[in-house]
Amino acid sequence: ACYAASAVGYLTGRPGVCLVVSGPGFLHALGGMANATMNCWPLIVIGGSSDRNQETMGAFQEFPQVEAGRLYNKLSVRPSSLEVIPAVIEKAVRTSLYGRPGSCYIDIPGDFVNLQVNKSSVKYVECCPPPPVSMAEHSAVSEAAFIIARSKQPLLIIGKGAAYSHAENNIRKLVDLCGLPFLPTPMAKGVAPDNHPNCVAAARSMALQHADVIILLGARLNWILHFGLPPRFRQDAKFIQIDICAEELGNNVRPAAILLGDINAVTKQLLEEFNERPFKYPSDSEWWKRLREKITNNEERSKGLALQKSLPMNYYTVFHHIRELIPKDCILVSEGANTMDIGRTMLPNYYPRQRLDAGTFGTMGVGLGFAIAAAMVAKDQTPEKRVVCIEGDSAFGFSGMEVETICRYNLPILIIIVNNNGIYTGLDADAWKEVLKSGDPATCVPPVSLLPNSHYEEIMSAFGGKGYFVKTPEELQSALKASVTDKQTPSLINVMIDPHSERKKQEFPWLTRSSL
Numbered sequence: 001a002c003y004a005a006s007a008v009g010y011l012t013g014r015p016g017v018c019l020v021v022s023g024p025g026f027l028h029a030l031g032g033m034a035n036a037t038m039n040c041w042p043l044i045v046i047g048g049s050s051d052r053n054q055e056t057m058g059a060f061q062e063f064p065q066v067e068a069g070r071l072y073n074k075l076s077v078r079p080s081s082l083e084v085i086p087a088v089i090e091k092a093v094r095t096s097l098y099g100r101p102g103s104c105y106i107d108i109p110g111d112f113v114n115l116q117v118n119k120s121s122v123k124y125v126e127c128c129p130p131p132p133v134s135m136a137e138h139s140a141v142s143e144a145a146f147i148i149a150r151s152k153q154p155l156l157i158i159g160k161g162a163a164y165s166h167a168e169n170n171i172r173k174l175v176d177l178c179g180l181p182f183l184p185t186p187m188a189k190g191v192a193p194d195n196h197p198n199c200v201a202a203a204r205s206m207a208l209q210h211a212d213v214i215i216l217l218g219a220r221l222n223w224i225l226h227f228g229l230p231p232r233f234r235q236d237a238k239f240i241q242i243d244i245c246a247e248e249l250g251n252n253v254r255p256a257a258i259l260l261g262d263i264n265a266v267t268k269q270l271l272e273e274f275n276e277r278p279f280k281y282p283s284d285s286e287w288w289k290r291l292r293e294k295i296t297n298n299e300e301r302s303k304g305l306a307l308q309k310s311l312p313m314n315y316y317t318v319f320h321h322i323r324e325l326i327p328k329d330c331i332l333v334s335e336g337a338n339t340m341d342i343g344r345t346m347l348p349n350y351y352p353r354q355r356l357d358a359g360t361f362g363t364m365g366v367g368l369g370f371a372i373a374a375a376m377v378a379k380d381q382t383p384e385k386r387v388v389c390i391e392g393d394s395a396f397g398f399s400g401m402e403v404e405t406i407c408r409y410n411l412p413i414l415i416i417i418v419n420n421n422g423i424y425t426g427l428d429a430d431a432w433k434e435v436l437k438s439g440d441p442a443t444c445v446p447p448v449s450l451l452p453n454s455h456y457e458e459i460m461s462a463f464g465g466k467g468y469f470v471k472t473p474e475e476l477q478s479a480l481k482a483s484v485t486d487k488q489t490p491s492l493i494n495v496m497i498d499p500h501s502e503r504k505k506q507e508f509p510w511l512t513r514s515s516l
Contacts, residue, residue, distance in 0.1 A: 002032020003369035023061025151213035161218020190349030319346035335367035336392025365398035460492035
């Protein structure tokens with residue numbers, strides 16, 4: 001529920017609200033609060049707590065919730081009385097939205113529930129206005145434009161902060177006006193469409209390693225971008241950092257220019273600067289030539305893997321067929337190890353805020369909550385839009401029973417489980433039997449292995465949805481066509497792949513985590 005509420009905040013720009021019970025209920029929501037704050041998504045969590053007059057007495061589910069909540073939230077507060085609840089709610093909503101968005105926690109003691117007050121004493125306040133839009137200093141914008149115009153090997157990195165800011169129109173104009181190569185971070189895919197000729201996602205490692213000027217649009221130099229440090233970046237690379245949070249500016253690398261402000265507003269400032277002093281990076285430069293060669297090479301390698309006819313199927317074959325048959329405007333939820341990693345490169349996004357995954361915190365267990373949130377938002381705003389949730393088998397295990405929630409509310413979500421019988425690698429049925437000959441499974445089965453050929457699709461069937469168990473490309477195509485055509489019924493396709501299927505060889509194998 002907490003993961004779902006946080007995704008509502010990201011998709012709508014207003015905080016989703018999660019209501020939890022005291023003690024363990026509050027503790028189980030901490031993961032969602034932390035995930036929202038790390039991803040910079042607005043969220044409100046309201047938690048019940050034990051009666052105030054029973055504090056320190058060992059009350060039912062007694063726990064220091066306000067104190068614990070401070071580690072994970074921008075604001076963690078208990079109203080001092082019933083009269084101030086509206087003011088506290090307003091502050092929590094405002095705090096969740098203003099500046100860098102994040103989670104806020106409000107604690108409601110049990111004895112508040114039956115208290116009564118005179119209505120005239122309640123301090124009603126109006127809902128907060130939308131967050132103020134801040135812009136960068138003009139001199140900083142001019143300095144950034146000057147650096148970009150003199151770059152030899154520029155790279156624009158688009159972060160999910162740009163997606164949250166709804167900066168897609170201005171960013172696309174900037175890319176087209178200046179001819180800049182761009183690279184999206186995972187949840188920024190679609191801010192500029194993945195099929196845009198300037199997208200260099202297929203040459204990610206090379207683009208990062210050799211760019212001399214890097215413009216960060218709502219992207220942080222954290223582990224996802226290798227902290228901006230060698231060997232993944234040039235020692236002398238110049239960074240232009242654009243962020244809404246002043247404390248983020250200068251983290252890990254000293255920027256050549258800093259532009260503090262709303263991503264959309266600052267991008268518009270850059271556009272105005274380049275309209276006054278036109279700059280177009282030459283499309284026939286040596287940098288573009290090298291990038292295009294790398295893109296072609298990597299795409300050919302992926303295509304070769306995707307077209308393999310051998311059985312069981314590999315990841316690339318599965319994603320090839322998924323890409324061909326799912327709607328181009330669907331909301332993609334992706335969760336898993338190799339499933340999320342390879343899916344990011346194989347499944348394009350054409351529109352902003354239509355990819356949800358493990359995010360900055362690398363959180364597993366978010367998939368079905370995110371899918372439910374996306375389906376509810378779509379139902380309210382764009383009823384024809386489909387939600388496709390692609391899970392690894394281990395990832396599905398974290399929240400698989402939410403299939404009942406999906407069926408209960410009749411949300412036409414398509415879940416695809418890419419099942420390799422384990423985490424990263426598993427065992428096929430024959431290898432599993434051989435391992436069991438060694439003794440007790442608790443001591444001899446590899447800890448990353450799951451039961452082979454588990455029929456997860458039967459969970460969906462049990463609750464009234466449609467389940468498919470597929471082993472071949474033909475079966476996968478048939479199940480996909482049936483699921484996409486049926487816009488009323490939830491469905492789950494359990495796709496068996498080679499337990500030893502892996503990513504294509506990486507240039508920096510010790511840093512594959514960073515592909516999140």
